[in-house]
Amino acid sequence: xxxxxxxxxxxxxxxxxxxxxxxxxxxxxxxxxxxxxxxxxxxxxxxxxxxxxxxxxxxxxxxxxxxxxxxxxxxxxxxxxxxxxxxxxxxxxxxxxxxxxxxxxxxxxxxxxxxxxxxxxxxxxxxxxxxxxxxxxxxxxxxxxxxxxxxxxxxxxxxxxxxxxxxxxxxxxxxxxxxxxxxxxxxxxxxxxxxxxxxxxxxxxxxxxx
Numbered sequence: 001x002x003x004x005x006x007x008x009x010x011x012x013x014x015x016x017x018x019x020x021x022x023x024x025x026x027x028x029x030x031x032x033x034x035x036x037x038x039x040x041x042x043x044x045x046x047x048x049x050x051x052x053x054x055x056x057x058x059x060x061x062x063x064x065x066x067x068x069x070x071x072x073x074x075x076x077x078x079x080x081x082x083x084x085x086x087x088x089x090x091x092x093x094x095x096x097x098x099x100x101x102x103x104x105x106x107x108x109x110x111x112x113x114x115x116x117x118x119x120x121x122x123x124x125x126x127x128x129x130x131x132x133x134x135x136x137x138x139x140x141x142x143x144x145x146x147x148x149x150x151x152x153x154x155x156x157x158x159x160x161x162x163x164x165x166x167x168x169x170x171x172x173x174x175x176x177x178x179x180x181x182x183x184x185x186x187x188x189x190x191x192x193x194x195x196x197x198x199x200x201x202x203x204x205x206x207x208x209x210x
Contacts, residue, residue, distance in 0.1 A: 001160040003106070004064055005089035006034045007082030008044045023122045027082030033155040034087065036109045036148045041087045055147055056114045056199045062086035062143035063093035069139065074127055085123065086143055088154065095141055095173040101166030101197040108152025110163065114197050116142035116176040142176045147197065169195060184209040 007027035024044060035042035036059050062084045071079055081089040095116070102113040119136045129135075136142070170178070170188045178188050189206045192198060 001093050001104075002091045003088050003154060003156055003158045004091050005029045005081035006032075006154065006156060007087055007089065008034060008041065009082075023125075025085045025122050025126050027085060027087065029081050029089075031156075033107070033153040035151065035153050036107075036111065037151050038148050044087060056197075057145040058148040059087045059111065059146050060085060060117060060143060061088045061090050061093060061146060062117075063095070063141065064089055064091050065093070066139070066141050073135065074129070074132075077127065084143065085117070085126075090160070093143070095144065095176070096171050098144055098172045099166045099169040100172065100175060100192055101169050101195050102162065103149065103164040103166075104146075104160040105163050106160045107154035107158040108150075109148060109154055110150035110152070111146040111148055112197050113166075113172065114145045114147050115199075115202070116144055116172050116179070118142075118179065137176075137180050140173060140176060142172065144172045166195070166197070178206075186210055 006029065008030050009024040009027040011022050011024065012026045013022050027044070034044075039054050039058055041059050067079075067083075070084065077083070098113050100113055100115065104111050104113075119133045123136070124130065124133050168191055170191050174188055175192070178185055184206075186209065189209055193203055193207060193210075195203070
């Protein structure tokens with residue numbers, strides 16, 4: 001996996017249900033290294049800190065592979081990397097091969113795979129679509145958040161070096177399906193129920209299905 005774009009957002013306002021809101025989903029490529037901190041990317045707008053940023057969502061990665069799919073569905077949009085809200089656009093990122101708890105060295109940072117992106121209404125606003133949230137879930141390729149174990153800078157061209165493979169885990173692709181499936185796979189839940197790469201609250205929510 002290799003970084004092909006580093007993306008940062010400035011605060012952007014929009015009207016939702018008659019109220020003005022701010023978002024950091026409108027990310028654009030920058031031509032300088034970016035710094036991955038423990039809870040956020042330095043200089044990047046995180047408006048809703050309840051659902052974005054923090055230890056387990058410090059940085060969001062999305063695969064270059066799926067850009068053609070989304071461009072084909074929404075050709076009228078102004079396409080640049082960062083369009084899916086990611087801080088890092090990554091070549092050859094495959095959610096089926098990334099497992100919760102995997103640890104990678106990239107640039108000067110050490111990161112851990114945590115959880116898929118769960119799309120919200122701000123994503124729908126950006127795409128100006130009432131169906132894009134369902135399309136994102138049905139497509140199944142969510143990108144992934146990472147936890148930053150050792151803060152540091154990353155640049156375009158940096159590659160991800162696997163440092164430690166998680167044992168007894170499931171892939172980001174499997175976890176994304178698990179989150180939105182009515183019939184929860186109990187074996188998948190059991191595999192990650194004690195995985196500390198996931199926030200305790202999310203693990204406790206999943207326990208209720210066992």
